Amino acid sequence: MTSTPDTKGPIRFSFGDSPELADRLLALVLAGKKTATCGALRDIGRDEPMPEIGRRDVVLNGAGEEVCVIETTSVEVKRFDDIDPSFTDLEGEGPYAEWRAGHEAYFARNGGFSPDMEIVCETFRLVTVLPAGRDLYAKVARPIFIVTDIESDGPTPLHNSMLSFASVAVEADGTRHGEFEAVLTPRSDRMQNETTMAWWATQPEAWKAATEGAEDPALVMPRFADWVESLPGPKVFVAAPMIFDGLWMDHYLDEYAGTRALSGPFKGRQIFRGGGICLYTMAGTLRGAPYLDWGMSKLPAEFYGHIPHTHRAIDDANGFANVLVELLKLSSALPPIQGSKSDFR
Structure with missing residues (x-):
């Protein structure tokens, strides 16, 4: 996750660690398939702020455009190996085995992976779709x-x-x-x-x-x-x-x-x-x-x-x-x- 901390307002961030991944995960959010995300606790305070229940943040696409606003609904810290399918299913990124392989690779290339590393697990809801996201939203959203x-x-x-x-x-x-x-x-x-x-x-x-x-x-x-x-x-x-x-x-x-x-x-x-x-x-x-x-x-x-x-x-x-x-x-x-x-x- 790439973010721009701003203690005076909402966080502006994009999912993933590349424009392509940012766009793919954002499409899942707009489709209603992704209502959760997670990040390494070690990055909190350095690369990104700690999620807060009730805070509304702005999600960017791969081009850096403001696409939507989400609101954090829950926050929990767990060991990576303790994260079960009840949470990973909310991430909307495939079955547990697929989710695990993708996240092991993600953390490995962003500071290192360990099965007992501490992970911040966050759930959220989509609040508003901004003008830059309306065309994509109309294509992927399922009413x-x-x-x-x-x-x-x-x-x-x-x-x-x-x-x-x-x-x-x-x-x-x-x-x-x-x-x-x-x-x-x-x-x-x-x-x-x-x-x-x-x-x-x-x-x-x-x-x-x-x-x-x-x-x-x-x-x-x-x-x-x-x-x-x-x-x-x-x-x-x-x-x-x-x-x-x-x-x-x-x-x-x-x-x-x-x-x-x-x-x-x-x-x-x-x-x-x-x-x-x-x-x-x-x-x-x-x-x-x-x-x-x-x-x-x-x-x-x-x-x-x-x-x-x-x-x-x-x-x-x-x-x-x-x-x-x-x-x-x-x-x-x-x-x-x-x-x-x-x-x-």
């Missing part, structure tokens, strides 16, 4: 779609409460990255909607799932935001429809976690990228159906992976995640349409 379903005691967060929600993290090819599920205590400044509660009376099992083990949303929503940020790559919010589930999540994230379900031209914490995906709209257009024939119920059961829509948030989120993967397959088969920068102002 993770956070498909979310919510249950509530009324139609609007302005008057009612969200009871529960669940999210499934999935890539376009169907690769899963985990789930998040929560039940929320109703807000004291909101009321139940009579029509909605009459419907809930017909759904006793779903009501039980939406109300048992409730937690304060002031605790849950920051935890959810942290979970989203912990996932690799850019995250995209998905709901069916966006105007309902997305509206609730946006309101609760804004109220309790200082962030939003969508990104935008505003300062502050942004855990999602872009305007998100409305499955309702996507399903209608990719089916080639007229607007009055849109609807999630119009999709075949196999699109849902034959998961019934039970109104239990985690069941519905999993079904919608399967729908998203199927719709992305349809989208990828369409001929691409390219615009120019002058098309939108």
Whole structure:
């Protein structure tokens, strides 16, 4: 690792010990495959500073351009032989044997290698992609779609409460990255909607799932935001429809976690990228159906992976995640349409 210490600001550094290695490892970071790095403890204070949890540093490419900002999430010192695959897998540089051979050679040519040498093991998250890295990021990043379903005691967060929600993290090819599920205590400044509660009376099992083990949303929503940020790559919010589930999540994230379900031209914490995906709209257009024939119920059961829509948030989120993967397959088969920068102002 080549760095430029600056005690008055973030560290500017490049991975590896050559421009070629710097670019290769940087591409892994932008792709979300590399969320860890390590260096010899002997170099701390001489060639590079000690990593600090919460510090944000600027990563350079092989040409010395500022490409992205990362934030250190953990720091630990270990003997080289004590580093196991649970850490090396986070480095994203291949199986353990491949990682070990590459790092033995790296340390040997940068001061010497010993199996008992002390190594600083650091994990980090990608915070911001800077202008010099945007083209590469667009090529290598694999978005993770956070498909979310919510249950509530009324139609609007302005008057009612969200009871529960669940999210499934999935890539376009169907690769899963985990789930998040929560039940929320109703807000004291909101009321139940009579029509909605009459419907809930017909759904006793779903009501039980939406109300048992409730937690304060002031605790849950920051935890959810942290979970989203912990996932690799850019995250995209998905709901069916966006105007309902997305509206609730946006309101609760804004109220309790200082962030939003969508990104935008505003300062502050942004855990999602872009305007998100409305499955309702996507399903209608990719089916080639007229607007009055849109609807999630119009999709075949196999699109849902034959998961019934039970109104239990985690069941519905999993079904919608399967729908998203199927719709992305349809989208990828369409001929691409390219615009120019002058098309939108």
